[in-house]
Amino acid sequence: MKHTTNYTNTFIEVADDCPVSQAEVPSEKKIKTLAELQYKQIMKHPYRYTSDDIIFECYALKNDIPESERQQARIQFFSKGQPCLRCSPLSKRYGFGIHHNEEGKVAIFPVESKEYQKFLNDSTIKKTKAMRSKKI
Template identity: 85%
Template sequence: MKHTTNYINTFIEVADDCPVSQAETPPEKKIKTLAELQYEQIIKNPYRYTSDDIIFECYALKNNIPESEKEQARMQFFSKGQPCLRCSPLSKRYGFGSHHNEEGKVALFPVESNEYQKFLNDPAVEKVKAMRSKKI
């Protein structure tokens, strides 16, 4: 069975305990963090990739998986469940909501933006919260 992290026509809101009220770009580090990798992939390519594409590509980059082995590695990777973008530091820490369109393709929206508010107020779009960083 193949597992998926994709959402359709869904908006992932920032976590209730997100520490920022305005979105922040993840800081650059010598070795790129998951937040940096996800941010770069989505912000440069809005609505081009699905959540599965983003999560696997970040995994492949972090683990130096060569292009020739990616297809097999992706099948193996999704043979078990993986954390979805509700667990992403972009929504938990950096203040970005993510919209997944009818095709499951993803784009980011800063929490303070008009677009973010439009998604919150659109009854046609399902809303889910990002995972909290701390237990209550």
């Protein structure tokens, strides 16, 4: 059975306990963080990749999986459930909303942007919150 993290026509709002009121770009570190990898991939190519594409590519980069082994590794990776972008540090910590279009392709929008507000006010788009960082 193949699991997926993809949504369609859905907007992931920042978490209720997100510590910022304006989006922050994840800082570059010696060892690339998940937030930095996701940010660069989505910002360079908005609406090009699905959630599955982004989550697996970041996993492959963090685990040094060679290009020649990625197809098989992806099948193995999605043979069990994986956390979706609701768990992404971009929405939990850095203040970015994540939009999944009709094709399931994603783009990110700063919480303070007009585009973010437009998604919140669009009744044709499903909304869900990013996961909280702390338990209540």
